[in-house]
Amino acid sequence: MSNTAFSTLALPAALLGNLADLGYSSMTDIQAQALPEILAGKDVIARAKTGSGKTAAFGLGLLAKLDVKYFRVQSLVLCPTRELADQVAAELRKLARSIHNIKILTLCGGVPIGPQIGSLEHGAHIIVGTPGRVIDHLEKGRLSLVDLTTLVLDEADRMLEMGFSADLDAVIAKAPAQRQTLLFSATYPDAIAKLSERLLTAPVQITVEQQHNTSSIEQLFFQVTDNNTRLDALHQLLLNYQGQSSMVFCNTKRETQDVADALHAFGFSVLALHGDMEQKDRDQTLVQFANGSACILVATDVAARGLDISSVDAVFNYQLAHDADTHTHRIGRTGRAGQSGIALSIFTASDAGKLVTLEDGLGVAITPKPLPPANAALTPAKPTLATLQLDGGKKHKIRAGDIVGALTASKQLTNDDLGKIQLHDIWSFVAVKRSKVKLALQLLQQGKIKGKSIRARML
Template sequence: MNPNLADKAQPFTQLPLKPELLTNLVTMGFKQMTPIQAQSLPTILQSKDVIGQGKTGSGKTAAFGLGILNKLNVKRFRIQSLVLCPTRELADQVAKEIRTLARGIHNIKVLTLCGGVPMGPQIGSLEHGAHIIVGTPGRIMDHLDRGRLDLSEVDTFVLDEADRMLEMGFQDALDAVIEHVPSLRQTLLFSATYPKQIEAIANRIMVKPKMVKVESTHDSSSIVQHFYHTNNNNDRLSALRLLLLQGKPESSVVFCNTKRETKDVAAKLANEGFSVIALHGDLEQRDRDQALLQFANKSVSVMVATDVAARGLDIEAIDAVFNYHVAYDSEVHIHRIGRTGRAGSQGVAHTFFNEQDTPKMILLEDELGYEITATGLPSDGLLEQRPLEPKMMTIQIDAGKKQKIRPGDIVGALTGERGIDGNQIGKIKVTDFRSYVAVERHVARKALNKIVKGKLKGRSYRAWEMQ
């Protein structure tokens, strides 16, 4: 394919897609393909193997999702496609997008199988069958080991965020799952980076794959980058505080290279009065879910995370990214800063470095195409200021889908007689047994009283402010 293809907008209508898929794409507002879709979909639709390298948000899910749906036989109620993802959050996102893409085709069943949730409901769902399975390697293996999952008719096998699966230690589970998938199949592998481990897997499980790479470069119009010379961790922490106090970002991510650093930096920021969460591999799934929910709905301002923990998260409108330490390689740096400056908004990225980082900085200069110079830090006088309080506060309600609660019910309860205004309500999430609603912080007490002392679907439920 023409190497300049990625720069030219191409319509989906030029692809041999099922009419119902094309019609649905129009209703979704998808007219032009993203670069990774333009380069990969023609080959995917020929049932050939593809390796796609691109960052989160490049459109890769729609690329393999359309490929899966285009050749799916709905009348054959067997598992025909398997998508492996490193985390439950990413698996949920992928399954949701595939279901959205499939809206024009009736009776397609997409089943999510992930760890961190009870096994029972998954067993029941498996007994009723599915066309497409999206899951994490560990939980997929659990079901395979117990004979609950039959992959003998899978004809499309997708590895999404393959590099992260290896980082998380899923190599053995990955190998075991591959043993259960037919050798005559189409294999699609997507990865933000392409280290030698991924190359080795591709060589082993794929047949003459087409390599598609979308460059993850950012120009100064979408992301402004600043670099600061810091001698040690104390300097880094002071620099981080100064920049947070100066810029007052509503949402920012601080990237650390290790779990230990992540916990340490988050604890020190919290001690200085910042609204902060730490995201790392040691978190229980429930704590992780709640932390992400509070960050996404702007009830928490700062997320400190490792690269592994933050990969695959679909969080909108991040104002600033901080590289507490320089990333291990340039591709990871580009992936990190790509978290900000999305959807046409301008973002800012701050990176702290010292003399020991010189080899990495040289490589980064090659990647960026310009010489990096250090920016001066704001005055230390800013350290006397109080950190910005988050705009929102999250209220947790002790009721969910099982109690027939819907978002509209929560809005109605909050805005009823002498309630709060509808525009003071933020994101609402309803799970099976809990509901979460973000409200503007200055009306949080009033909103909580409306829930606790009022009625929700004719009943009283416990509720509290999440801290």
């Protein structure tokens, strides 16, 4: 965190007032370095990781120059995943609360295209989306970028890793040559350098070192004889270290699902997250893990990128990451907000090359520890909450308070029995203590929300 106040910037008074209301006073390092250049209209290449405050850095830049009276698409933010796009759009809307009649629209794959077409017909100021769905709308003539003034590529390295290079080129071909381009990337491989040369004009380069302090994270490495013994090792480590909330990282989608299935068979409360899942299943998985209804999330690096998930008790690397940056990003899921965390990594002799890369990148010598002895008294952790899905959401004008009211009106449940509530367009999710789930379902089925009966089920 820098000591530079937002008030030192040439931001509109309404934006500064909203920042003060949100409790944002001092800028993060990426904001302090990038915002003056962005506000000056320069192209920017910024190396910054998730959690560094980069969304507010480019978001305030977009909002400061926006002409809300001109109802055309003036800014486009491209993200690698729907989850990150939703997160970015939510942050932009929060930052834009003081700007009346602003419209920020999310265009992502994995969801029905019909509602997006309807929203585009009514226009928007800012589009946040994934490359594939954005190019689809552009090619069908439903979206125009002729009035675009700013293009943002968020987590550009991941977009290239996920194969979006051709889609990016197609989107850029539809954008005006005279524009401001902002490129944010956690890493800066050759592919990003080449992309930058094509897209940006005399860019200012900014690098912010890893924001997460890994000194609060205890790292343990365990060597196993071969790939066949990895799962047994993970089983034993989870029994000893998992806590109530853990993430397990795998390198492939197939491996992710296989590991999750095996852990489920062992009796663990576990969910998988990878690119082969339907979007609805991805959404439900994220909701359940984020609200404490599942104890373990097994994921690939790409699927876990940009997820809005708070600190977990422990991180397990089923396979070592391919580079130190990815390893640091993985383990940064634990030990946040001043808390201590633990990261446990499994490797074999064939991982010698990766070990050297990690040692060089992390600046530490890796010494394997012996696996903890088997202990029959240890059992998998169980979640204290369960998730109920309601067939009603934002489009039905349902608010979190309406759900709380429906569940607590009879006094049989209290606020203490409820956990996180998440609202989506056509459905909502509420976490409830497992011991009170049947009662909660009964109350919802017998009662009404906004005067209507709402179906509910447990995930």
